[in-house]
Amino acid sequence: MRSLLKLLPYMKPYRSRYAFGLFLVLIGVMLAVISPLVIKAAIDGLQKGDLARPIFHFSLALLLIGLARGVLMFKGRFTLIAASRSIEYDIRSALYRKLLSLPPSFFDRSATGDLESRVINDVEGIRMVCGIAIMLSLSSGLMTVLSLVAMFSIDATLASLSIVPLGLISLFTSLLTKRIYQESEIVQKRLAEMTTVAQENFTGVRVVRAFVQEETEVDKFRAAARAYVNANLKLSLTRGATWGMMTLLIEAGVGVVLLVGGLGILNGRLTLGEFTAFTAYQFMLSWPVIAMGWVITLIQRGAACIDRISLILEEPEEEVLGSASRNTPPKKGEIVIKNLTFRYTKDRLPALKDLSLTIRAGERVAIVGRTGAGKSTLLQLLLGHYRPDNGTIFLDDHDVNDYTRRALREEIGIVPQDAFLFSDSLAANIKFGAKSEVSSDALDRAVESSRLAADLTQFPQGLEQIVGERGITLSGGQKQRTAIARAFIREPRILLLDDALASVDVHTENEILERLDEHLNGRSCLIVTHRFSIVSKVDRILVLDEGKLVEEGRHDDLVNAGGLYAQLVKRQQLEESLKLG
Amino acid sequence: MSTIQEEEELIEKPYDWGLFKRFLGYMHPHRPVVLILVLVMLAGITIDLAAPFLIRMAIDGPVAAKDVDGLKRLAGFFFILVLLSGTLKAAQHYISNLAGQRILFDLRIQVFARLQHLPISYYDKTPVGRLLTRVTGDVENLAELFTSGLVGMLGNLLSLVLIVIAMIIIDPTMTLLTMAVMPLAILMTIQFRLHARKTYRAARRSIAAVTAYLNECLSGIKTIQAFNRQESCMQRFDEGAALYRTRSIHAGYIYSFFWPGIELITTMAVALVLWQGGNGILAKTTTFGSFIAFWYLVRKFFEPIQELAEKYNILQAAMASAERIFEILDAPTSPAPEKPDAPPEARGAIEFQNVSFSYDGNTPVLKNVSFTVKPGETVALVGYTGAGKTSVLSLLLRLYELQEGRILVDGVDVRDWDPRTLRKRFGMVFQDVFLFSGTVEENVRLGRTLTREHLDSAAKLVNADRVLNRLPERWSHQLQERGASISSGERQLLSFARALAGEPSVLILDEATANIDAETEGLIQDALERILVERTSIVVAHRLSTVRKADKILMFHKGELREEGSHEELVAQQGLYEKLHRLQFPNGKN
Incomplete structure (x- = not known):
């Protein structure tokens, strides 16, 4: 209470x-x-x-x-x-x-x-x-x-006598309420059991069919449904008894008034009017009891x-966690990472292990590596979504944790792996990224640079087209390009692309990358990618493996070095040729 | 940002006599219970109405005549009726639930049994959550239709009629006066019902929109935070929540109006009765007893009217549920041959002849695929993701209907088999092992009549006995939902045992790609070596050891069968398989 x-x-x-x-x-x-x-x-x-x-x-x-x-x-x-x-x-x-x-x-x-x-x-x-x-x-x-x-x-005597049944009601209800509660719990349990049988049946429908288990399943469900019915009936017996008991006691109160009140009238202790009023009060009393x-x-x-x-x-809130005080967003976009170690939960292996690297302001860097190498995690930490266990990320010479989340993110634009769109218009989804109100020029420019413009003719309402829940009406590539436009329109100091072009075809990808220049304009850019087609457009390649930086340099040098990068490139070529058949 | 979108969901449906009649059909087998219920209800209502008569008799008789014994006799009789009335109320509650639960049980089993025979494609397009609602919530709504709806309304109507009859018996003039306010009550009830429904639905729509937006924000929380968009999201959420507030306050306005309104109408009737009754007493045409009894009845009169209004909404919700349930009952089941051929001798021969297949009728998944599997052969299906390997298995089991070509199992077209007989020939291991909550034994046995020895030997054959040895209760070990208490490798071993326990003539194996610890992986490979010999086996293979041992490898690519031959032959061909092989097993290992 x-x-x-x-x-x-x-x-x-x-x-x-x-x-x-x-x-x-x-x-x-x-x-x-x-x-x-x-x-x-x-x-x-x-x-x-x-x-x-x-x-x-x-x-x-x-x-x-x-x-x-x-x-x-x-x-x-x-x-x-x-x-x-x-x-x-x-x-x-x-x-x-x-x-x-x-x-x-x-x-x-x-x-x-x-x-x-x-x-x-x-x-x-x-x-x-x-x-x-x-x-x-x-x-x-x-x-x-x-x-x-x-x-x-x-009439005090009549009153004391006639409230006895009402007192009994309170007593019975408090007793039975507990029992009803327990029995309802059982009903809920039986319902959950029955639901589990049905759910497993629906989820495992292929197993059921393959092993010809239809009849066994119906029997199983029948047993569960019967147990549920029985629990329900038991509950309704108790409820019915409560209900009957209440009716009985309320009416018994009327009976007491009829007898004792009637006798009172007979010996002149009570008038007929008082008798009538009394029945009315009794009627009133039964209601609060229920x-x-x-x-x-x-x-x-x-x-x-x-x-x-x-x-x-x-x-605890995000901001309080950081107890940050720096209100001014990073203006240069230089990233220095020192001995960074991070694990998502204590019982998991570290996603990043003692990672150190530097990205100069305005530099364009690709980050590659196998699945689980820690590429996305690095971006998440840059955005301040998680706090490192050890080590520090410096943004323009200040610890990322010293910035308020707001200031930190003000100058970062991210295009995540799985672009999240709201069930709103395309325009609204793009403007979502803007720091403040934007002109329609800026909107058009972002749409153009993300190569979304060409697709607009497909939509009857153009940019005002509603994209459906999570962008369900768009193709994977369209979703990603919308997310790219969203990041472009933000005009951040640091642009993060987290495998953001995976669903875009190679040709469009190149077009987008070429237009990056206009938008980057001296800004830093980190591109996490599985594709090596873009490497000619970056200044430097960082190769991560098991949370560590294992190689860095330019494409040709790395291929010649014959390390992990060279392996990854070979593997991808094989995959590409296999896909083409 | 535009405002939160609203969507209309189908939660209510106007009356549909056809649906209703169909539902009544489910009452038919339970006629005796329903009849007893109606009788009990009738008796209960009648006895309830005896009270005012007894009060009238007491006041006009013994009380007026100062007859103490007479009063005691009447009171005694009253107490007997009270006992009866309480018992009948309890009985009515129980019996109406009994009838409702029985009807609901029949219906629920029928829906579930029907779902067992709907084609897999139905499951592909219907989320599990929705199917669950059909067998739980929707069936429940229909039970409500019976207990609260039909029974309740019948009870309300009966009381209304009996109360009016009682009133007429006591005093026709006063009855007329009471009836004079009745149009007002009815009018108000109807108005209330219309408005309440409209405002209630508007409120529901806005809370549904708030919920949808909330869901979106929770799913996209990182995006919102990364772009510092918290404020605009709050603004939009608040707008939606405020609309809900306004609309629900409006609904509250109407509800606040109704109850005091009905009470006021009751008071009007009482005032009229007092006026007329008082004058009647003065004129000696009415007795005190009649007057007091009537006063009692007037207050009872408006109860059933109020309740009837409430029940209308229950009926509408039930109508929508009824429609959804009957939709399942009417959905076409998987086609089965009229007269299935007698199953041929089990040899394990399989032939695909120019098979083409598409799930949606547009995108082809298999294109003109032909191959044969001879009895006893092990065939490995390989190919890049989306090549159509798993579809081959699904068609073989006839989980889907193929569009072109033929599939012969032991020389007979799968369409001429009774699907159940056909599937019993196969032992299937799915890529994603599905275990039911229950014991290990139940999961391996799967309702088949197999001896424990039989299960033991199947387990031993596939190394699943190692899993059993680890579990203290062995076969009786309870698996948690979806088998969470054992590792994914162990689950596979159990699913091998499950497939082989039925001694199938063909083993169908969709190898899992999940990470498996080295020890269990060893057990699995060891088991595979034993089970793939001397049994026709079709394997979607991800293990190098499996493809190497296969008699034949079928290389699928984009729905086509592109290469066929043994591992060595295909590697020598330097084609697609050779590339896939290098990609999947870069170091010549798994």
């Missing part, structure tokens, strides 16, 4: 709305408690034959109270609901904001579906606590107290949601 306290800061901005809404709801509850008294007065008057006013006035009073109550309840409920929706928005926004500032290592260890559920479902669970749960617990609490006061003031069970479930669930969300909100 301590988790609920964490909500207070979020509720605070809306405290006047809460006060107002709750005030209205509570007045509404009071009015509800008053109306049986009108009926009581009418009946007593009718019975004694000394009705002070025409019966019409009583009806009118009833109607007016009802009307006032209606208006108050509506306004009150709505105020509270709106407040809870606003809090929902605030928390969801805060959570999203937080997520955007967390380091990649956080996302490496969290499932996307899970995070989504936090932002969508858990925040909704919290909203239920802030809205309906608060409203119901206060209003039904007040209703209980006021009805009891009214009942006891009419509602309370629901409210408790809501609050328990909400508390769990708060705990899960707090875990995210308490995660």
Whole structure:
């Protein structure tokens, strides 16, 4: 329950709305408690034959109270609901904001579906606590107290006798709630088991078919489905018993009033009007008793949601990790790496081992090596996505970790291996890379240089074409070229191409590389590649293997050296000729 | 940045009498339970309505006549009814679930069984998650249609009718007055339903859009961070979330209106009843008992009306689910021959005659492929990624229908085989070994009637006994989901045992490319040497040792069979195979 306290800061901005809404709801509850008294007065008057006013006035009073109550309840409920929706928005926004500032290592260890559920479902669970749960617990609490006061003031004996069944309801519900909870857990477990059988069947459909397992699988599923049905039926037996017990006890309360109240009228202790009002109060009391069970479930669930969300909100942010202070972006683009060692997690082999190298400002360098050599990792570290375990990366003489993430990335443009596009227009996806608002000239230039321009005729809406989820409507090459345009339009000091042209044909690749010059204009450029067709366009080649720099130099020298580079080149030629068939 | 896109998803569907009737068909086998349910419900509602009558009798009779014994008798009778009423409520809840669960069970098994016979191509185009929803959520929705929808609505209608009858019996004039406000209640309910649905759907659309955008951002988080685009993303997210807030507040407005509104209408009816009843008492045409009983009934009268409105939405959700489920039940199953030929003697002869195949009907995967495999031969399929090797295996098992040419197994066209008889001739090892959660034994046995000795000898043959020896419970070892508790090499050994336990006349092996530790690799090679002899084997080969030992190598390239011969012959040819060989085994090793 301590988790609920964490909500207070979020509720605070809306405290006047809460006060107002709750005030209205509570007045509404009071009015509800008053109306049986009108009926009581009418009946007593009718019975004694000394009705002070025409019966019409009583009806009118009833109607007016009802009307006032209606208006108050509506306004009150709505105020509270709106407040809870606003809090929902605030928390969801805060959570999203937080997520955007967390380091990649956080996302490496969290499932996307899970995070989504936090932002969508858990925040909704919290909203239920802030809205309906608060409203119901206060209003039904007040209703209980006021009805009891009214009942006891009419006839204490009758009141004490008639609330016995209601007390029993609370007792039974609290007992049965636990059992229902346990049985629901079993139902959930059986459901999960059944789902697993089905999921494995669908995933392993080829094995099922190849080994003619269709019937065995249906039998397996039938057994799981039957276990699920049985668990459900057991639960519904308990639920049915609870339900029946509640009905029984509520009606038994009416029976007590009928007997004891009837006897009270007989010996003159009670008037008929009081008797009638009493039944009305009893009716009112049964409702909070039922509602309370629901409210408790809501609050328990909400508390769990708060705990899960707090875990995210308490995660250390990217920026804080670096405790960086340097606000000015690197302006030259010189990279010096000294004894760099890095592993993604402690239990894995180092991706980079004691790596040292220098890239001069304005230099164009290709990085090659086998899969897993650490090429992409190096770029990730340059971008400050991860922090090295040992050693330092200097950018313009300053440790990368001394820059704020913002300043560091301001002057870096990356084209990742797997270009990520948003389901938005091509233009928006390209402008995504720009540091500030850009002119349509700059946009056109980027589109032209990335050789995307030629493809535009394919799209009816040109640059305004929506690319679909993750760019699904584009070819692999088009996606990569969009990502290249995105990096070009940024005009960064340092351009990183992470095997960014793999899906682009060799001819287009050359065209793009030729246009690099216009965009580079003295900027540094690191090209991670598996293709050796581009090597003539770089100043220097770095060969990485198992996280270490093993060779560097120009293409011809490296081929002549007959080392790893020469091997890789030979292998690729073989592969190319094989592909051509 | 443009605003978040919204998409309409099919979560509701208007009534479709055809679907509904079809669903009713599933109730048919459970008629007795359904009948008992209706009777129990009817009895429960009737007994509920006895309360106001008893109160009236008590007030007008014993209370007015000061008859203490009479009052006690009536109260006693009331308590008996209370007991009955509680029991009936419990019974109703249980029986309606019983009927619902039984119907749902039948339907669920039917859907699952149907899926077992849909062609693999259906699975290729339907994500597993969606299939799962069909057998879980959608079936569940239909059960809801039965318990809450049909049964609940029937109950509401019955109470409504019985309440009106009770009212008429007690006082026709007051009944008329109550009925006077009824149009108001109905009008309000309909209006509410229309608006609530519209606003609710609008809100759902906007939260769905927020979820989609969130998903996108989480997937592209590195891109966002690398380009310092956090602010604009926040802005866009906030816009979407704010739209959801506005729309859900609007929906809240309508909900806030409904309940107090219905309560107000109830109060109007009570006020009218008080007016008319009070005058009636003054005029001695109405008794106190009738008046109080009526007051009780009026409050009950509006309950079923409110509930009916809620149930309408359940019905619509169920309609959409029903449509999706029936879609599966109506999907065409894999074709099977009308009268399959009697299976020929198992020899293990295979022949591909001018086979062409494409998964999507456009891009050819196999082009005019012909080859023969003689009984007892080991044939290795090799080729660069995407050459069509695995497709050859799939067609052989008839997991897909070929478009051109013929495939003969033991001299009979695969299309003339009962697919199940055909597949029993083969022992298949897939590239990506799939293990079910369950014991090792269940995974090797796979529902076949094989003795433990048989399993043991199969395991021994393929060195899988080494895996068993490592596991304390041996055959009874429980594998976690997708077999995560054992290494990928060990999984392969188990899948060898699985394939050979059935003593197939043809072994089909799609060699895995995954990294395997040296020790297990040794076990695998050793096992392969033993199992490939004297059994027709077709192997998609990645191991040098496998291709070297093959009687024949088929070199595929871009869907065509380009070279054919033994390892030595093909190397000497200096063609594609020789290049592939150099590429895959640069140092003459695996």
